[in-house]
Amino acid sequence: MSGSSAAGEDIVQHLSSNSNPSSSKLAKLEARMAGKAAASAPSSPPHHPMAACAPAVAFMDQEELPETSSSDDDNGEEFLIQKNTLKRPRSPDGDHILALGNFEGSANEAAKVLDVMDSRSSSDNSNRKKQGRGRGRAGTGRGRGSKTDQTRVTSTSSTVVTNGQLDKLTNKEPRSSVQPGHDDRAASQEEISQLRGKVAFLEEDLAKSRQEATNYHQLSDRLAKELKDLKDHDQQMRSKQMKVLSDLLIAVSKAERQEARMRIRQESFRLGNVGVMRAGTIISETWEDGQAIKDLNAHLKSLLETKETIERHRKSLKKRQSSDKGDGSDAETSMSEEDILLQDEICKSRLTSIKREEEQYLRERDRYELEKGRLIREMKRLRDEDGSRFNNFQILHHRYALLNLLGKGGFSEVYKAFDLVEYKYVACKLHGLNAQWSEEKKQSYIRHAIREYNIHKTLVHPNIVRLWDIFEIDHNTFCTVLEYCSGKDLDAVLKATPILPEKEARIIIVQIFQGLVYLNKRGQKIIHYDLKPGNVLFDEVGVAKVTDFGLSKIVENDVGSQGMELTSQGAGTYWYLPPECFDLSKTPFISSKVDVWSAGVMFYQMLFGRRPFGHDQTQERILREDTIINARRVEFPSKPSVSNEAKDLIRRCLTYNQSERPDVLTIAQDPYLSYAKR
Numbered sequence: 001m002s003g004s005s006a007a008g009e010d011i012v013q014h015l016s017s018n019s020n021p022s023s024s025k026l027a028k029l030e031a032r033m034a035g036k037a038a039a040s041a042p043s044s045p046p047h048h049p050m051a052a053c054a055p056a057v058a059f060m061d062q063e064e065l066p067e068t069s070s071s072d073d074d075n076g077e078e079f080l081i082q083k084n085t086l087k088r089p090r091s092p093d094g095d096h097i098l099a100l101g102n103f104e105g106s107a108n109e110a111a112k113v114l115d116v117m118d119s120r121s122s123s124d125n126s127n128r129k130k131q132g133r134g135r136g137r138a139g140t141g142r143g144r145g146s147k148t149d150q151t152r153v154t155s156t157s158s159t160v161v162t163n164g165q166l167d168k169l170t171n172k173e174p175r176s177s178v179q180p181g182h183d184d185r186a187a188s189q190e191e192i193s194q195l196r197g198k199v200a201f202l203e204e205d206l207a208k209s210r211q212e213a214t215n216y217h218q219l220s221d222r223l224a225k226e227l228k229d230l231k232d233h234d235q236q237m238r239s240k241q242m243k244v245l246s247d248l249l250i251a252v253s254k255a256e257r258q259e260a261r262m263r264i265r266q267e268s269f270r271l272g273n274v275g276v277m278r279a280g281t282i283i284s285e286t287w288e289d290g291q292a293i294k295d296l297n298a299h300l301k302s303l304l305e306t307k308e309t310i311e312r313h314r315k316s317l318k319k320r321q322s323s324d325k326g327d328g329s330d331a332e333t334s335m336s337e338e339d340i341l342l343q344d345e346i347c348k349s350r351l352t353s354i355k356r357e358e359e360q361y362l363r364e365r366d367r368y369e370l371e372k373g374r375l376i377r378e379m380k381r382l383r384d385e386d387g388s389r390f391n392n393f394q395i396l397h398h399r400y401a402l403l404n405l406l407g408k409g410g411f412s413e414v415y416k417a418f419d420l421v422e423y424k425y426v427a428c429k430l431h432g433l434n435a436q437w438s439e440e441k442k443q444s445y446i447r448h449a450i451r452e453y454n455i456h457k458t459l460v461h462p463n464i465v466r467l468w469d470i471f472e473i474d475h476n477t478f479c480t481v482l483e484y485c486s487g488k489d490l491d492a493v494l495k496a497t498p499i500l501p502e503k504e505a506r507i508i509i510v511q512i513f514q515g516l517v518y519l520n521k522r523g524q525k526i527i528h529y530d531l532k533p534g535n536v537l538f539d540e541v542g543v544a545k546v547t548d549f550g551l552s553k554i555v556e557n558d559v560g561s562q563g564m565e566l567t568s569q570g571a572g573t574y575w576y577l578p579p580e581c582f583d584l585s586k587t588p589f590i591s592s593k594v595d596v597w598s599a600g601v602m603f604y605q606m607l608f609g610r611r612p613f614g615h616d617q618t619q620e621r622i623l624r625e626d627t628i629i630n631a632r633r634v635e636f637p638s639k640p641s642v643s644n645e646a647k648d649l650i651r652r653c654l655t656y657n658q659s660e661r662p663d664v665l666t667i668a669q670d671p672y673l674s675y676a677k678r
């Protein structure tokens with residue numbers, strides 16, 4: 001009995017130490033059961049050995065239990081009686097989370113059952129009270145949780161606790177000693193032992209779940225390590241891939257460089273080369289024509305000489321004709337009138353054919369001149385590439401593999417590059433600050449570039465070159481990354497073909513206006529201010545794209561109809577700027593009409609092969625001679641023939657008065673700029 005009691009105490013201790021509500025309820029119940037047993041003792045024969053220790057609680061059948069019951073128990077506590085309608089959900093093996101949840105659910109369920117039992121016991125007690133009203137209250141040994149009672153109850157327990165585990169014990173309930181009148185007590189003890197079994201089962205479940213959780217932790221650690229290894233491997237592979245890719249790109253670029261230099265050598269032989277001339281101590285560079293141009297010039301020279309000979313011959317024929325008429329000299333040397341006329345006709349015919357030949361040679365020479373121009377630009381590009389500090393295929397910003405130089409601007413070099421992260425070609429514009437510049441000038445340049453970047457990066461339109469990125473390379477250099485346009489720029493196109501067929505010129509100007517319309521339909525309108533052929537690029541399928549927002553202006557929302565103040569007078573390319581930008585008498589106001597003028601000049605140039613104002617003048621002369629300030633009327637050459645619609649559009653764009661000139665959104669309505677069927 002004392003062994004059972006110790007085991008019972010263990011259980012109680014274990015259960016009370018367990019935070020599980022079912023455990024503490026069980027302890028409570030046991031304590032109460034013991035109390036109630038004592039309270040109900042009078043109904044049992046006092047001599048019975050179990051009378052003091054066996055609880056005399058009669059349980060109602062589950063279905064018969066009332067939903068709630070109030071107890072008039074003298075300790076004043078009330079107990080809720082609830083039907084135990086919850087079933088413990090079965091946990092699928094291996095799902096420890098669910099198992100833990102189930103354990104909690106089951107534990108709660110157990111707690112509920114215990115509640116029910118508790119309530120039953122009190123209900124039973126109350127029933128008994130009702131039944132035994134007038135019979136007087138039971139003795140004083142009713143107090144719950146009295147140590148003796150607890151020991152008694154737990155002595156019938158079928159479980160013991162060993163190291164937090166509940167082990168089933170053989171039921172030592174001395175059935176033989178239980179009186180037949182105590183069946184209900186036996187039933188409740190049976191139920192308690194079942195609950196203990198359940199708790200033991202849940203404990204087992206918990207232990208299993210804990211083990212599973214540990215396993216899962218280990219598994220997750222292993223997987224995390226595997227993931228890290230994979231990531232490292234992936235990183236290594238990426239680096240290798242990048243290396244292979246950049247090596248391939250470099251190999252191709254090197255081959256292109258070699259080819260370009262070889263081509264230059266061949267072309268130089270045909271078209272010419274830069275030679276060095278020394279005059280005293282001064283060494284200067286001069287152009288020396290190549291063999292093809294020399295031959296052509298020689299042909300032209302010989303044609304000229306032949307022409308002169310024929311002209312002389314004609315003169316002498318005319319002389320002879322007049323002298324023959326006058327003095328009737330000797331008949332042998334004299335020529336008949338008819339002979340002279342015939343000779344003259346022969347000379348004329350020869351002169352005509354020489355002229356034709358000459359024209360052909362001159363056309364050829366023009367072509368050579370264009371080729372020579374292209375050759376000189378290519379030579380300059382190669383020379384710039386050779387002199388560039390970025391010519392050895394660096395990878396910038398860990399992703400942009402620099403390839404070949406595309407060209408050099410005032411303060412920048414533009415390289416074709418490959419983005420090793422996005423796998424696409426880009427153009428890297430390397431802005432170099434002159435080391436001789438003052439810190440103030442450098443800062444101003446950087447401010448300017450950041451401003452340009454901030455404007456440009458927000459622009460997303462098919463006819464505007466995208467700006468992808470900006471980063472610093474060193475104290476004096478930074479890089480902007482642009483959409484790569486593999487075609488030539490419009491300036492190079494017009495140098496190769498100064499006059500474009502109207503159809504081609506129209507599709508280009510339409511695209512430029514579409515870009516401008518986009519700039520003027522945004523919340524924050526933008527004036528490009530530097531529209532010129534060099535700032536119109538073409539992609540591989542020939543889509544025209546406006547670039548270079550270095551001089552662009554953001555039009556603030558509060559500017560009036562007259563436009564915004566021009567604070568950077570003097571900047572820009574003068575052939576393409578409207579008269580208001582040259583007004584030195586006051587600070588000019590500008591608007592999108594500046595871009596309308598520039599577009600008109602470009603369209604004129606595409607159609608007629610020359611700019612409408614100051615074509616042959618330098619920038620400096622345009623300023624000095626007020627060329628644009630005097631550009632009141634645009635004149636059209638008779639050739640090539642161009643449609644009236646095109647001329648009308650140009651006239652509208654080149655309207656001298658800014659107030660009368662249409663703005664971008666108005667001129668964009670011109671039917672000539674739309675391909676929509678009407």
Ligand SMILES: Nc1ncnc2c1ncn2[C@@H]1O[C@H](COP(=O)(O)OP(=O)(O)OP(=O)(O)O)[C@@H](O)[C@H]1O
Nearest residue numbers: 406407408409410411412414427482483484485489
């Ligand atoms: N996004 C691009 N894609 C392809 N080529 C480009 C791109 N941007 C510029 N280029 C080419 O690089 C060369 C230099 O361009 P850059 O804009 O630096 O010169 P620029 O406009 O002549 O000079 P500046 O900007 O000083 O007026 C030009 O030949 C241009 O065609």
